[in-house]
Amino acid sequence: MSDSPSISAEERKRILRERRAAKMAKGNATSRLNTILTQGNSVKDVSSVKSVLDQEPTGATATTTGNHDLDPDHHDIEGFINTPGINASNDSVALSNSEDIDEMFKKIFGGQVPGNGTDGAGSEDPLAQMMKMFSQPGAGTGTNTPFSEDPFSAQPEEFKYQQQLVQYNTYRHQVWKFRFLAVRYFALLANFIYHFYIIGDSISFASSSHQFIRELIPVEPARSFFTLFSTIEVVIIASYYFLGTKEGFFSTATSNNFVVKLLDMGSMVLPQLQQFKTIAVRLLGYYELLAVLLGDLSLVVVLFGLHSVLGN
Amino acid sequence: MDFELEPTLESIVQQDTLKWIFVGGKGGVGKTTTSSSIAVQLALNHPNDQFLLISTDPAHNLSDAFCQKFGKDARKVDGLSNLSCMEIDPEAAMSDLQQQAQQYNNDPNDPLKSMMNDMTGSIPGIDEALSFMEVLKHIKSQKVDENDDKDKISYRTIIFDTAPTGHTLRFLQLPSTLQKLLSKFQALSGKFGPMMSMLGGGNQQEMFDKLNEVQKNVTEVNEQFTNPDLTTFVCVCISEFLSLYETERMIQELMSYNMDVNSIVVNQLLFADDDEKPCKRCVSRWKMQKKYLDQMAELYEDYHLVKMPLLGTEIRGVENLKKFSKFLLTPYDPKVNGDLVTSLEEK
Incomplete structure (x- = not known):
């Protein structure tokens, strides 16, 4: 040594x-x-x-x-x-870690996806959609990761599916809208015809441009008509709102609205606009309900108009 | 070519370039006593330099070892003006950091925050790295003089009394992982920056900055900690099976991080051969200790294997530490230095 x-x-x-x-x-x-x-x-x-x-x-x-x-x-x-x-x-260790990184990213971003994209307002969250887009695994080989050169080209089937889903929701919205329209018109006409025939005389259930004639008319028949009309409207609008929210066709309709699209575009420049989008979507939903009420009122006006013209 | 390696820590104490000394081992083997002894010897041998001894073990014992209360900030040891001590809990430092982050961003539904949490949970070692970065930041803020450079550590060498858990330095494997992760993030940031900005209101930029900072710090620390001229790890053990096994595992783990380990301190040895009135229990236990010492001599012939005696009392206070720590630099000889066992002042 x-x-x-x-x-x-x-x-x-x-x-x-x-x-x-x-x-x-x-x-x-x-x-x-x-x-x-x-x-x-x-x-x-x-x-x-x-x-x-x-x-x-x-x-x-x-x-x-x-x-x-x-x-x-x-x-x-x-x-x-x-x-x-x-x-x-x-x-x-580093290499295996690097191989795991894509998996890790997938896990991270996958965890952010709140639902299946069809759950009403959740599907409208752009961040959720973006996270979902990131979390899609590469097509085929698995080498095309969510962070590869063009993440948008990763899953054409998925985008096609999303497109079809939007079309389907729009179709369902139209179908329900038509069904409700039929029910509304039927209920309104029934209500009108019922009062028209039950009351019988031509003065009690008629409109007039002369105030003294209107004052002669007993109030009760018209009040009965409008009570029934209001009840029908409340039931129809509430059912329409409930179904629209449950089935998610409100959100599909509002997302295609130009106000929402305008807000989306504007928020690219001014991110603060994004917070108004939720309010806009909600207001647009209420607008649709208001349109139902206004449409029915218009029909009542038309019916009374016809009655007053034809009745005289 | 054979080298006779001296069974002392003289090479560590005399090495001018060392900036970091880690002392680690299983619980109850004498890590705090050893780290305190090393710090005392460094302070005594280099009176013109400042040294800092830090306990990162949540069960802090430095105050107990020096019979003096230490806290989160460096405090000079009474009787050794060039040695300061501080006790930090890395977990607490980490939760402080999280609380700060929470104060800054208290939206529980913030997806970026949840993403950050998921990410920190997914990368092995990032918890330790963040904790350690907080500790280092705190160390940097400790100044010997008011005029000291703000971003520079004021101490010549910092001695870490580490926690008994095995993963204290796991973050040393982190830089390459973090580098790859960040490059992915940066690519993503470039591609989706404006969109992310729209969604996160600018917070994601701070997240990238924070990750970049962590990566830079970890790389810098990694370079220092894997440089044997700047950093060394002293393993502390006792002459028993489990301790030996854990020591070997720890050395291998540290080697996997490319960290230098060249010294092992074997504590609590009985040296019962030369007792005038040998007690049966001591003789029997010393026999067992010798068995493992022989095994260690074989396994660690290329290491400085320092044998330290078990004393009659606990080693507390600066004076007792001075007496005991002497034998880190001069091999303990039971025939000559036997009176050390009973000569310590009881505190």
């Missing part, structure tokens, strides 16, 4: 470091752990452990050591510490 006087302290430290690394390489780290276990553990048939230094590299970083001299005392030892067992363990 002798120190070589010609070696500097720095050189000595470096050689010692390399010697320590060499003793951990090529599966020796695991064998050291197992030696300690074998000699000291009270449970002899303990299953063998594996060192963190001997974890299998998962990617292409695993390089062969070639014909490097593995003698720890040899000065030409630099190549040795590049073996997968020592420094590459870090790289392999």
Whole structure:
């Protein structure tokens, strides 16, 4: 045992470091752990452990050591510490991590998607839609990740589906609108015809442009008509609102509205506009209900007009 | 070529370039005593330089070791003017950071916030990194003189008394992961920047900035911690099976982070061979200790293996630490230095 006087302290430290690394390489780290276990553990048939230094590299970083001299005392030892067992363990961890990053992103962004895109207002949240778009896995090979060059080209089927979904919702909206229109007109006409025939005389259930005639008319028949009219309107509008919210066709209709589109465009420049979008969507929904009421009132006006013209 | 490695920490104490010394090991093996002893010896051997000893173990023992109350801010040790101590809980530092973030952004439905939380939960080591960055930030804010540079650490060497958990330095494997993650984020930021800005009201820019800062700091710290001229790790153990096994595992884990480990301190040795009136229990236990010491000598022939005695009393107070720590630099000889066992002043 002798120190070589010609070696500097720095050189000595470096050689010692390399010697320590060499003793951990090529599966020796695991064998050291197992030696300690074998000699000291009270449970002899303990299953063998594996060192963190001997974890299998998962990617292409695993390089062969070639014909490097593995003698720890040899000065030409630099190549040795590049073996997968020592420094590459870090790289392999990093590499596997990098491979997992896409998976991680998918998990992160996938967690942000609130629903299936058809749940009314939730499907209108642009961030949710964006997150959903990001979370779509690459088509086919899986190499086309959500963060690859063109994320929008990742899933044409998905976009086609979304397009069809919007069309379907619009169609359903129209169907329901027509059904309600039929019910409304039927109820209104029934209400009108009922009062027209029950009351019988031509003065009690008629409109007039002369105030003295209007004052002659008993109030009760008209009040009965309008009570029934209001009840029918309340029931119809409430049902329409309930169905519209439940089935989600309100949101489809409002998203196509030019006010909402204008707000969307405006918020690209002025992000604060985004907060008004929710209010606009809600107001547009109420506007649709108001339109129902106004439409029915118009019909009543027309019916009374016809009655007053034809009745005279 | 064979080297005779001295069984002391002299190389560490005398090394001028060392900026960081970590002391770690299983619970109850004497980490705090060893880290305090190393700090005391550094302070004594370099009276013109300032040293800082930090406990990152939530169960702080530095106050107990020095018989003096220490807190979150560096405080000089009574009787050693060039040594300061502080006790930091990295978890608490982390929750402080989270609270700050919460104050800044208290919207529980903020998707970016939830995304950030998911992300920190998904990257192994980022918790430790963020905690450690907070600790480092706090260290940087500690100044010996008022005139010290704000962004520079004022101490020549900082000694860490680490927590017994094994993953204290797990974040050292983080930079490459973080680098890849950030490049993805940056690509995303370039592509969807305006849209993200619209949705997040500008918060995402701060998130990127924060991640960039973390990445820069982690890379910088990683470079320092994996440089053996600047950083070393001292393993502390006792001569028993579990301690030896855990020490070997810790060394291997540290090597996987490319961190330098060249010294092992074996504490609580009985040296019962030379007792005048040997107690049976001590003899028997010393026999067991010798068995593991032999194993260590074989396993760690390329390490500085420092053997420290078990003393009659607890090692508390600066004077006792001075007496004990001497044997980190001069090998303890039970025949010559045997009176140390009973000579410590009880605190």
